[in-house]
């Protein structure tokens with residue numbers, strides 16, 4: 001583990017202290033809003049050894065947090081090996097998952113070094129859940145088991161990701177607060193984010209909810225208010241029934257404050273540094289996993305980061 005290493009800053013004074021690491025670009029779901037981390041589907045994969053080399057070099061530049069994403073990361077049969085290798089270089093490892101396979105893997109993930117987990121659950125009733133996830137088979141009970149298993153295994157905090165969709169689930173936020181209170185989870189309310197260049201699409205206009213009013217309402221109800229340093233996202237503690245629910249609000253659209261606090265570099269499943277979710281001409285192809293080459297490419301990619309909303 002590296003201590004006292006300085007971060008590389010981009011030309012907008014934003015340090016890079018974390019990597020968002022896509023380990024595959026396939027999924028057993030087909031969510032209506034999936035952005036696949038701004039990449040194509042079905043990319044080839046880096047090996048665990050190649051992933052470790054990228055992480056080692058990033059850690060040598062002060063990166064101390066890794067977010068594992070996909071597609072669905074738990075579909076990789078070697079995910080435990082990948083986490084163990086990342087853990088040699090970085091302590092704060094988290095994952096974002098649809099949760100379907102989590103109940104089978106939570107303990108192994110924790111033992112391998114995973115610290116915390118975000119689990120997507122965008123509906124509490126089966127019809128809406130199936131519609132949103134584009135599925136015919138209902139895995140919602142498995143996801144709920146996954147949330148419980150994550151706690152039992154000690155993956156903390158557990159966050160439940162909920163993309164707010166007009167006319168589908170935007171009237172269910174209170175129910176989600178109940179659910180998160182019962183399941184000791186942080187509720188992460190996420191604004192529907194248009195994939196690149198899709199802001200005028202029929203789907204986006206139909207389902208997008210501007211979260212500012214909901215955010216203002218939460219702020220009024222909160223007894224404590226913190227910021228996630230990543231994206232400056234507000235995190236509220238809300239008195240709810242007989243307890244307190246923490247709610248984080250993710251407002252990525254047309255939000256220059258969000259982008260000015262974007263402190264991570266992306267790595268695509270097939271081995272490219274990517275500077276921004278919403279750009280498609282920003283790939284730095286990792287052609288060699290040699291340390292010197294990787295170090296130069298890492299610096300080049302960081303220096304090319306530009307806030308999307310300015």
Ligand SMILES: Nc1nc2c(ncn2[C@@H]2O[C@H](COP(=O)(O)OP(=O)(O)OP(=O)(O)O)[C@@H](O)[C@H]2O)c(=O)[nH]1
Pocket residue numbers: 067069094096118159161190193228230250252262277278
């Ligand atoms: N525009 C944009 N949106 C992002 C970015 N990172 C996350 N998001 C949005 O936030 C949602 C939730 O992200 P997660 O992967 O669950 O969480 P995270 O951003 O890693 O943050 P933590 O909850 O602190 O682990 C994603 O589905 C995106 O819609 C980003 O860098 N840019």
Ligand code: SF4
Pocket residue numbers: 027028029030031033034035036070071072097098120133
């Ligand atoms: S679970 Fe995630 S990766 Fe899979 S389709 Fe849904 S949004 Fe995309």
Ligand code: SF4
Pocket residue numbers: 231252258259262275276277278306307308309
């Ligand atoms: S610059 Fe903005 S849009 Fe791009 S990845 Fe960072 S937060 Fe997301």
